Amino acid sequence: MGNILEMRGVCKSFGEVQSLSDIDFRVCENEIVGLLGDNGAGKSTLIKIITGYHRPDRGEIHFHGRKVENLTVPKARALGVETVYQERALADLQTLWRNIFLGRELCNRAGFLDVSKMKRETHRLMVEAMEYTSSAVNPDAVIKTFSGGEKQGVAITRALYFHAELVILDEPTMGLSLQETRKLIDFVRGIKSAGKSAIFIDHNVFHVYSVADRVVVLDRGRVAGEFLTRDITLDDLMEKMYRVAQTGSLD
């Protein structure tokens, strides 16, 4: 299987702080990669480089084997990268339909919006993808009135709409109820069975282990190690995570 994404020797620092040093990272086609690491390990920085939000100081990024220079957010989205951010990247005071199409509004060549189509699509997506009852979906509802789980649903639905090749989920279970979390895990499995890829970041090792094909452990801006989940038990993985956190080494 080919790589959807490959990063080589990626470095990033913010002022004095070296956030990532010499990272090699890849995601294969139809693969769920779990990204684990303690706070400050560099997980968020890594994914924000993939989404084009941060520029790496050094290193190469390849999509489908082709090197991409000057990756920006619109470029990454055009390459099929959709992200469900930890902070959800929603606009609280705006309506549901505007949030679904944030930064990617459906419009004609002159830039005028096709409002009715966006509302229609929003309604369809919420019903089909998120399994809401038809009458409960209101594209004109303001996001502020939604619960945490509903907001997460919106962020996920948005990622789905644009036919992502690679879905990045940054701490998606944060603030979700047990039932919502289970639904989210099912959603990640759905990405796999639809033939797409995902990067799944979570504090909860158990969640990551249960859906990921491969787990990459980051520590202080370096890749400390990676494992295929079928080759390692959850207990061993947990054990290694503790050891990394304490000593900076897996063994």
Place this chain on the structure above:
Amino acid sequence: MTAGVETPRQGSTDRLWTARIAQHVRKNGLQYGIIGVLFGLWLLFIAGAPNTFLKPDIYRALMTSVPYWGVIALPLTMVIIAGDIDLSFISIMAVGMVAFWQVYEWTGSLGVAFVGCLTVGFLVGLLNGIIIVRLGIPALIATIGTQFFWRGVVEVIRGGQGESLVLTKGTILRDSLVGKINGYFPAQVIWMVLIGIAVWMLLNRHKFGAHVYLIGDNENSARLMGVNVERTRMLLFALVGLAAAFGGIIQSVDVWYFWPNLGEGYLMNTLAAVFLGGTSVFGGTGTILGTFVGCFIIGAIQPGIIAIGLTGYWTKLIYGLIITVSVAMHTILRKRIS
């Protein structure tokens, strides 16, 4: 997970409709509020001064003078929705007229001079945007600086001298900008309506406006979703500059004279109209209709007070009262809505 707001059960279409109506009111409540204030004030003025407010002259006067700065309040609303502010437009009004006169002296063409005026207004506004966005200076401070700077430029170039615009008499430029339609309607109020419609379209039916709301609501989300925040913000300041130059030329041509202090005295009116219209100083919400109505309320207060028979000393007190009460009302309404 349910999709927020209402969770109807079977046979509850009535409740669904109630919910939809409630939502409509929630969404447009601020606009109904401001229109209510307009009518309330109007009735008050009619009751207090029927001789003035039941005759057409006062309305013609309002339609003549409110557009001078009202055309600026409309794009300024977008700047404030995006979470920025501009205090320099009063000086840009005069800068535009300096450019108008210079170009006219060089070319002898009023049409070219008009284009030159608008172009300079746009560019000066854009420069505001560049200073604010590229250097990261808060707009409030940056535009205090540019307000003084451009007023200074006008005073230095003109040496404090004005310019008679009597030569525009009978020209297409003057007739189309400030001519009287049917001998009554001042053309500038039509321009204000057209600009209002254009800005409304831009804000509500164009990608640009979607990004304006988004930037004011959550700038970080806008960046994460790939919106070009810098370009959008810079363009907003340029649009205010363009509108300021337009307002400046309307007023100058209408009064037959370019005064170098053109624009002074409009700063507070214009800002007050935007905030009175329900635009949040925190960004993310605001409407063009609200600003439009706000302009006429602000414009009507002074003549209204005098017509009722109070002295002009009351003007500022009542301005202050209406603005404070309206903004308080908006804030309370907004809290109840959420």
